[in-house]
Amino acid sequence: MKFFNVKTVTETLEVIAGEFQPNRPPIEVPLIDALEMVLAEDVRSGEQVPHFARSTVDGFAVLARDTYGASDSLPAFLDVTGRIEMGKEAAVRLMEGQAQSIPTGGMLPSGADSVVMIEHVEEVGDMLNVYRQVAPGENIIRAGDDVKAGELVMSAGQRLRPQDLGVLSAIGKTKVRVYPRPVVAILSTGDEIVPADKKDLAPGEIRDINSITIAAAARQCGAVVIEGGIVSDDYASFALRAKELFEESDLLLLSGGSSVGTRDYTEQVMQSLGEPGVLVHGVSIKPGKPTILAKAGRKPVMGLPGHPASALIIFHLFVAPLLQRLQGQKPAAYHQRIPARISRNIASAVGRSDYIRVKLEEREDGMWAVPVFGKSGLISTLVKSDGMVEISANKEGILEGELVHVHLFQ
Template identity: 70%
Template sequence: MKFFNVKTVPETHDIIREHFQATKKPITVALSNALGMVLAEEIISPETVPPFARSTVDGYTVKAKDTYGASESLPGFLDITGKIEMGKAADKLLQEGQAQYIPTGGMLPPGADSVVMVEHVEELGDLLNVYRQVAPGENVIQAGEDVQAGDVVLRAGRRLRPQDLGVLSAIGITEVSVFPRPVVGILSTGDEIVPPDKKELSPGEIRDINGITISAAARAYGATVIDAGIVKDEYDEFFTRAKELFEKVDLLLLSGGSSVGTRDFTVHVLEALGEPGILVHGVAVKPGKPTILAKAQGKPVLGLPGHPASAMIIFDLFAIPVLRQLEGLSTPAIDHRLSVRIARNIPSAVGRTDYVRVKLENRENELWAIPVFGKSGLITTMAESDGMVEIPASKEGILEGEFVRVKLFV
């Protein structure tokens, strides 16, 4: 066993990028079901949006030059020659000195180039008093201002957000080609682990935490999850259960059994699942050093530490990058970290990346990160935390009052 021949966090990320990519063929789904899925094709608009010039306000459509010089003390006067209706063509030509009422979203008639808001006019029968001048194009969305026919509106490899679906809807696309959501299988290991619903614990037993937390984390990411429950530290049963689950999923997560204990069979099981086998066994990170990354028959397998806090942090650090690769995401991960001050000195060992759990506190309208210390086996340290701070491997620690970046937990 080549344990403690550890990789750094960046080295592990490089290995993930090198070995894993989208392997499933794209599928076509209805736009209403595409939220959060990764686009598998470039989208080119077949049409112009909007197809006509529209008003952005309730008001009167005019020729801008007819309003020049208009003010509260010296209004302009225009003839009202019509009313534009929503959802209908505006085909009555607007002449000089004329105005037509137009609702928000209404189509500008030929000859019009701007709209005066209703707040700045007064209607007196067929006469319109204008109390404010407007510029050409004011309060108007021009035809094609949003999208031009032939524009690339969305590129492949993009995770679809609500606003992206709105763009597709605007250009009349109701189905899209996307990569399927990855299927994640989770198997908890350990003779001491029992299901959470066991009411009375025997001496030495612990309820399974990772099965719940990691399943929830995978679902929060957007994956489909198969929770295969718990398996004892017995090789034949462990391998059989892992093999069965492996065949059904895109990413296999094994919780526990990644340390050097004599009854830990994770490494042997991973080697037996297929070539090339173990890629990483041990990462220079705290918590979570006994992390295993393997590749079997083209699929990724990640051995998570058994301690709950470690397992959640390692899932965030490595399982999510694996999932991004499997989904075909081409856009870089967005850094959502907050810049805040740290509330106390925290030492760290050079050569190891430390992840410190913190909770946020507002002090005189400034956010501070308060370290939440505790062993990685304590799940309450995660529940009490809002996020985590990374101390790079090159640093010996961070000083009280120093600005740090907090990666928020979901």
């Protein structure tokens, strides 16, 4: 196979951003089912949260100025005129010189502007001795402090986390419009590849690693996975199974068969699925140069390297952002990055982006990234790694002690 449309990492990401978007319309789902799905519309609150002022402690609702100067030796004296119950309206207005007992979360009575904690008072009959002064607003949440009526609570493109579901619940939102979870089909190729559950391997056979790791990575990105099995290096059977899976999915991933070889049919199969066809035929990157990206109609098809570590690195770099696009997620770096210093010199070839697997070590002088070396076929190198460091195409390497940014693996 001849690489005829090799692009840089940046150019490949630009192709993904320019060519792909959600290919299925938004759906409405119950809030409880929306975790890790992506909002398809802006959400504004029709009400304020909380809709009443409330206490954040057990204590007594007071007017703050009535407590000024209070101390252990000279307490302030207030009249206890009521007791507020949880879930009930505070119907009696608080007047100057008065206090009302209030539980955590209880409604603040009108006239009160603060709450003194129960630990700082002594109740003697209908008299309250206050031993510590409070400031206006202390120990209370005012109406609308959390969310104001009409406020933009969440924007389209937000991936919903547990706390996001919480605020939507607080404003009475029980259903949300989201993008469907993308369906990702994975097909492994190669005469040497056998199912992972095969107990006794014949000489030359290799258990299918990529179907497991890539499927797991896709699910981490919110996708539903179709495990398409394994096909041999035969164009007819490869093309037939690829077409079947393509019809059932939003993204087809072909694992293996993308290296230089006389029986390499990946590019031909991808072209056969529809126009415009192959967009990227090789990426100037190590590991992972034999990566192919195509578009058939509105759907993406991607050929991943057969070597397990290479395939997973390419997934992190390109497939994860592609899945973000298919779910309508806001443009954002897929990887969490943290700064660290590289622990040794690493050479690199100009004109190619190198991704070095690293393990993080926290030392007395800060965080260090220790390279984990190994060939792209060794999945164990990723098990030992916390993330990867990019050496950009315009650099000849990085020097020991140089500050780098580690792309963390999930």
